[in-house]
Amino acid sequence: MAFPGTTGQFVTAAEWNTMLQAIGLNGTTVPGWVDAQSAWVYVSATSFKVVGADVTNRYPVGTKLSCTDAAATKYFYVVSSAYAASDTTVTITGGSDYTLSGGAITNPRFSYVATPQGFPGAFAYTPTEVGWAEAGLTIRGAFALAARNLTAWLYAQGTSDSTTTTLTIPFVVSAKLTAGYNTNLQTPCRISNNGGALTFGMAAPVASSATVTFYADAAASSFAAANGKLVEACITVPI
DSSP states (O other): OOOOBTTBSSOOHHHHHHHHHHTTOSSSSOTTOEEOOSOOEEEETTEEEETTOOOGGGSOTTOEEEEEETTEEEEEEEEEEEEETTEEEEEEEBTBTBOOOSSOEEEEEEEOSSSOTTOOSOEEEOOOEESBOSTTOEEEEEEEEETTEEEEEEEEEEEBOOSOOEEEOSSOOOGGGGTTSOTTOOEEEEEEOTTOOOEEEEEEEOTTOSEEEEESSTTOOOOOSSSEEEEEEEEEEEO
């Protein structure tokens, strides 16, 4: 029985091995992971390249990655991949938990399954903010992907210095939401405005953006540009 392969009518031994790894039948792979079979070459703390090949179809947005770097196992999501000048450059994120060190990258693996062995349930990260004075600011975030859906937890508390109040998420919201959908994806959230008591506001991620805008109430009122300000939200958006 013949199956098409990349080199002709039949699959090669390497291609069979990759397929067997994907379903855990070759006895050498880590459950849920497929060996990349192409070396990852360091580009930056958040990117690597595969030299001499277009493998963008192997690394779509949201693909889970695992590798050994600086004597530690590290995990990432793919943010994007692009082919140029004979190489594929893959941009990745492990939040503030994992970055590439600049040394040799070994044991490169990828996965499309929901829970490959060892992959974290979430990554910590620090959102970029607009609307707070730096002194005394507490800010934190975490995120996880399920297929192409991003869930992000966002928190910031400090002294307001602007009526505009925004925090960033690690991925851009899908542009498809501009066609017949509510582009603001408004989500109730917890807020404190002008030093007042905790109440409910609104978090509004926008299509084709990585910025979440916060409002002081369901009427989309702005925050005061003084005194204490807090926002806390959990949002889920397609990417």
